[in-house]
Amino acid sequence: MERWIDFSRDRRMLCGACGHQWRSDLDWIDRWEQGGEKCPGCGLTCEHEDAPRVTVDPDEPALDDDWVVTVSWYHTSTQPDWPRRDFDPAAVLTAETRMRMGGDERVAAWAARQRAKALHIGTYEAAVHNMLRRIRDQADRGSQFYLFRVHLRPSVVVREGWLVDPSDFVGDVVLDEVCPPGVGVARYLDYHEDPGGLSLALGREAIAGVQQVPVPLPDAWDADWVREAALALEAASDAPVPAAGKPARFVRPASPRVVLGRELAAALAGRLPVNLRDQFTSTAAFAEGDGPVRWARRTSALLDLIGNPTGVLSALGKAEQRQV
Ligand SMILES: [Zn+2]
Numbered sequence: 001m002e003r004w005i006d007f008s009r010d011r012r013m014l015c016g017a018c019g020h021q022w023r024s025d026l027d028w029i030d031r032w033e034q035g036g037e038k039c040p041g042c043g044l045t046c047e048h049e050d051a052p053r054v055t056v057d058p059d060e061p062a063l064d065d066d067w068v069v070t071v072s073w074y075h076t077s078t079q080p081d082w083p084r085r086d087f088d089p090a091a092v093l094t095a096e097t098r099m100r101m102g103g104d105e106r107v108a109a110w111a112a113r114q115r116a117k118a119l120h121i122g123t124y125e126a127a128v129h130n131m132l133r134r135i136r137d138q139a140d141r142g143s144q145f146y147l148f149r150v151h152l153r154p155s156v157v158v159r160e161g162w163l164v165d166p167s168d169f170v171g172d173v174v175l176d177e178v179c180p181p182g183v184g185v186a187r188y189l190d191y192h193e194d195p196g197g198l199s200l201a202l203g204r205e206a207i208a209g210v211q212q213v214p215v216p217l218p219d220a221w222d223a224d225w226v227r228e229a230a231l232a233l234e235a236a237s238d239a240p241v242p243a244a245g246k247p248a249r250f251v252r253p254a255s256p257r258v259v260l261g262r263e264l265a266a267a268l269a270g271r272l273p274v275n276l277r278d279q280f281t282s283t284a285a286f287a288e289g290d291g292p293v294r295w296a297r298r299t300s301a302l303l304d305l306i307g308n309p310t311g312v313l314s315a316l317g318k319a320e321q322r323q324v
Contacts, residue, residue: 001071003061005124005309008273011196012057016050018042029054030274054196056162056189062198065158068185073150073200074127075120076134078143080212083204083324089114118175119207121150122190122199124313128305129193131215132279147215149316153208156184162198163188173201195275204324211319213312216301220311226296229264233292236260240288254288261286261295268303276306 010023020041024032031037032052038045039052061067075082090098090111098107122130127147134140159179165188166173178186184206190199240253265284269277284299305312 002313003071003123007125007128007276007306011054013052014055015039015041015044015052017044017048020052021055023057026274054189054191056198057196060198062187063162068158068187068200069152069154069156073121073152074124075122075148075150076127076131076145076215077148078140078145080144080146080214082146082148082210082212083119083207085204085324087115113174116174116176118173118178118186118201119204120173120199120201121148123194123197124309126190126194126197126199129276129279132276132283133193135283136279145215146212147312147316149211149319151208151210151321152185152202152206156202156206157182159183159186161187165189165191166201167192175201175203179203207324209321209323211316211321213315213319215312216298216305217312217315218301220304220308220315221297221300222304226293226300229296229299230292232264233257233261233286233296238288257292258286258288261290261292264296265299268299271303272306280306 008026010025011029012021013024013029014021018039018041020039022040028037032046035045035047044051056063062071088111090107093101093107098104101107101110121127131145131147135143135145163178163186166178178188178201185200185202187198187200190197193199236255236257236259238255238257240255240258242253262281262285265286266281268284269280272280280302284302286295
């Protein structure tokens with residue numbers, strides 16, 4: 001069963017000071033985050049500790065346990081075989097890193113903590129938000145991402161109610177702390193990805209199977225836009241021009257091609273909901289040396305993930321289901 005995908009849907013807000021609840025559109029929340037709006041109940045602005053935040057909508061379908069176990073959930077990862085059964089986080093460490101971490105015993109304890117972490121799944125929107133954030137934060141720029149559709153075991157026990165986003169500052173949740181014995185998944189209010197939605201923290205055992213496709217899909221681009229963007233980029237010089245009046249050591253010179261590529265990405269971003277624009281612009285940023293055709297195809301396909309989810313859902317529908 002699929003949930004209706006809507007990146008632009010209104011969010012439920014809750015003021016921590018006066019308890020007022022209301023629905024807001026994303027533009028209001030954007031103005032609010034910049035100090036341009038006040039709580040309609042008490043007039044508090046966003047700088048206050050008790051300031052209003054997104055909360056779970058009472059009409060949220062994932063509040064129903066039966067719905068949670070039958071609907072499709074999503075996850076993005078750079079691991080094509082997520083969630084790995086014999087996951088050994090220490091396998092990639094060099095001898096030098098192991099030594100720096102304090103030797104084999106320390107490394108083993110660290111690896112055990114890594115394995116004790118909960119997995120996270122959420123709405124399709126949350127999975128896309130997560131991927132854009134990871135690419136923007138640079139660590140995963142250039143990595144191949146995969147989108148997973150996750151099917152839970154029908155018998156899995158859902159923890160009652162929902163938790164406030166339990167992630168620590170690096171986004172980690174210890175499974176045992178959120179899913180006591182006998183409980184397979186815990187709902188939590190997500191503040192970071194698809195804010196205001198319910199995501200799930202869970203162990204691998206709660207998952208029956210996954211389907212996977214590489215994202216962005218390799219052929220899901222708008223041919224007209226790609227042709228025009230690539231022609232314009234090829235016509236623009238790729239020789240860096242120092243910014244007028246500023247010494248090159250302060251401002252890295254950019255070529256007209258790079259400047260144009262960034263303008264093209266910003267124009268596409270303008271079609272998206274306001275809470276995705278910055279992430280999209282920086283994810284799609286044209287870099288010196290990028291190939292115009294390749295960049296245009298990838299950027300158009302990235303937009304398609306948000307603007308036309310039916311394409312990727314249909315590709316997922318054809319993907320083989322892997323038992324977990
Ligand atoms: Zn208030």
